[in-house]
Structures are given as structure tokens and as C-alpha cells.
Amino acid sequence: MCKYFFLSYLILNSCQPGQGELFSKLHDNIYEINNQYFYGEKVHTYLIDLPDKVLLFDIPTYSIEIEEFVNSFNKPPFAILSHGSCGIEDGTKWQEKIGLKVYAHEKDKDHPWIRMTPDVLFSEMPKFDESIEVIHTTGHSAGSICVLDQRSKSLFTGDTFYGNDNGEIKDFTKDSQSDYENLGDRINSCKNLLNFEFENVYPFHYEAILKNGKELLNEFLKDK
Numbered sequence: 188m189c190k191y192f193f194l195s196y197l198i199l200n201s202c203q204p205g206q207g208e209l210f211s212k213l214h215d216n217i218y219e220i221n222n223q224y225f226y227g228e229k230v231h232t233y234l235i236d237l238p239d240k241v242l243l244f245d246i247p248t249y250s251i252e253i254e255e256f257v258n259s260f261n262k263p264p265f266a267i268l269s270h271g272s273c274g275i276e277d278g279t280k281w282q283e284k285i286g287l288k289v290y291a292h293e294k295d296k297d298h299p300w301i302r303m304t305p306d307v308l309f310s311e312m313p314k315f316d317e318s319i320e321v322i323h324t325t326g327h328s329a330g331s332i333c334v335l336d337q338r339s340k341s342l343f344t345g346d347t348f349y350g351n352d353n354g355e356i357k358d359f360t361k362d363s364q365s366d367y368e369n370l371g372d373r374i375n376s377c378k379n380l381l382n383f384e385f386e387n388v389y390p391f392h393y394e395a396i397l398k399n400g401k402e403l404l405n406e407f408l409k410d411k
Contacts, residue, residue: 193310193320194408198383200343205224205377207221208221209221209222209252209253209256210234210256213233213339213341213387213410214336214338214339214341214387214391215338215339216235216236216237216336216338216339217233217234217235217236217336217339217341218233218234218236218388219231219232219233219234219389220232220233220234220253220256222246223247223248224248225272225392227391230245230391230392231245231389231390231391231392231395232244232245232246232247232328232390232391233245233343234257235319235334235336236260236262237262237315237316237318237319238261239263240262240263240264240265240315240316241257241260241262241263241264241265242265242266242267242315242316242319242334243257243265243266243267243277243287244266244267244269244334244343244345244389245266245267245268245269245273245345245391246266246273246274246275246277246278246281246287246289248275248277248278249280249281249284249378254284256282257285258285263286263288264281264285264286264287264288265287265288265289265290265315265398266278266287266288266289266290266330267280267289267290267291267313267321267334267393268289268290268291268292268295268305268332269314269331269332269333269334269343269344269345269346269347270292270295270298270299270327270328270330270331270332270345270346271291271295271296271299271300271301271328271330271367272298272301272328272346273293273299273345273391274289274295274298274300274301274302274303274305275302275303275395276302276303278302278303278305279302279303279304279391282303282306288306288307288310289303289305289306289307290305290306290307290308290313291305291308291309291330292308292309292310292323292329292330292331292332293308293309293310293330294310294328294329295328295329295330295331296308296330298330298341299366299367299368300326308342312332315397318336318337318338319335319336319337320333320334320335320337320383321333321334322334322335322379322380322383323376324344324345324347324373324375324376324377324379324380325369325372325373325376326347326368326369326370326371326372326373326374326375326376327345327346327347327368327373328367328368329367329369331345331346331347331373332343332345332375333347333380335383335385337384339387340384340385340386340387341385341386341387341388341389342380342383342385342388342389342400343389344385344388344389344390344391345388345390345391346390346391347373347376347377347380347390348377348388348390348407349388349390349391349392349393349394350388350390350392350393350394350395350396350403351393351394354394354396354403355403355407356396356403356404356406356407357393357394358407359373360374360411374411377404377407377408377411378408380401380404381404381405381408383401383402384399384401385400385401386399386400386401388398388400388404
């Protein structure tokens with residue numbers, strides 16, 4: 188009972204005018220942790236509330252307030268990195284503070300931007316819950332992954348693909364490529380995602396797409 192009172196308190200206080208919301212509730216079991224920045228650029232990290240655990244998709248900057256929010260679910264905390272760049276130094280702090288168990292694809296263990304040591308390096312896709320599917324989407328990095336929450340038809344994409352301010356897929360084929368990227372693999376990974384049922388797209392960088400994410404991705408890939 189205490190958990191529900193505390194979570195209600197957090198929700199009410201996160202919505203007070205002028206304070207800046209700590210998190211936003213996207214669906215019944217999905218939250219975005221707000222005010223997250225990656226080298227000065229605004230990004231998105233998420234929490235999925237599962238029956239026996241909470242799963243972070245990418246790791247937020249540490250704060251007491253976010254720690255209290257994660258702990259308010261009173262469930263073991265797990266995290267999965269969308270790609271090596273999201274292995275921020277604060278991941279180590281989360282591991283030490285609350286015992287966060289961090290998963291990353293083994294192909295990103297030597298990613299040049301990773302700043303922490305994951306607890307689990309996987310090649311076989313881990314199974315966190317019957318409603319959750321982890322999908323290997325190599326391209327932006329060798330170990331990039333997406334996570335599909337089947338209940339809400341929400342696809343968490345990291346930097347595999349994302350929306351823009353016009354409500355379309357941002358054309359990542361026009362961006363400069365880093366040494367760890369493979370554009371052809373990234374396009375093929377996006378094409379593979381069309382085999383899954385999703386509506387909402389929640390990325391790390393740039394904008395979310397609601398309701399018609401799969402339709403827009405299909406349109407984007409027609410000439411790719």
C-alpha cells in the first residue's frame with residue numbers, strides 16, 4: 188500500500204506547475220524520465236513497469252529523485268542499453284546505489300563511447316517478460332537493439348530510427364557516418380522491424396512517433 192501512496196505522491200508532485208515534470212506517463216506501464224541530456228542534447232530514457240521487475244531502456248542521469256521514483260515500484264531494477272553510446276558513467280552509480288543490473292549486446296562491449304561495465308553481455312536475446320521482445324538491429328552500432336512492448340504496441344528504438352519535428356521519419360541516410368556505423372545494415376534492420384507489430388516509436392534522440400510508426404517506417408523505406 189505504501190508503494191501506491193508514494194507513487195501517487197510522485198505523480199502529483201511531478202505535475203506541479205513550474206517544477207518541471209520528473210517523468211511523463213506514456214501508457215499504463217510506460218514512463219519517460221524527463222530532462223535527460225547527452226552531451227548537452229536532449230534525449231529520452233524510459234521505464235517499463237513489468238509484473239516482477241522494472242526495465243529501464245537506456246540509463247538516466249543519476250539523481251535522488253529518480254532513484255526514489257525507480258524504487259517506488261518496489262521491484263528489482265534492470266536496464267538494457269540500446270547501444271554502447273548509452274552506457275553513460277552514471278550507469279555505474281546506478282549499479283552501486285540500487286543494484287541496477289545492466290544488459291548490453293556483446294558486440295558493443297568495446298564501443299568507443301561506452302563509459303561503464305554492463306553486468307550481462309548477451310548474444311541470445313534476453314527475455315525480461317512475455318510481453319517484451321528484444322530485437323537485434325545492427326547498423327547504428329554492431330550491438331544496437333530495439334525493445335518491443337507488445338501490450339502497448341510501443342517500439343523503443345534507441346538510435347536505430349526516430350521521428351522529426353514534422354511527424355515523419357528523420358532521414359538518417361543523410362547524416363555523416365561514424366566508424367562504428369554501417370548504413371546498409373541499419374536500413375536492413377529497419378526493414379526487419381516491419382515484421383513486428385507496433386504503432387508507437389520511442390527513440391533516444393529526436394522525436395517520438397505515435398499511432399502510425401510502422402506505417403511511416405514502411406513509407407520511408409520504399410526507396411531505400
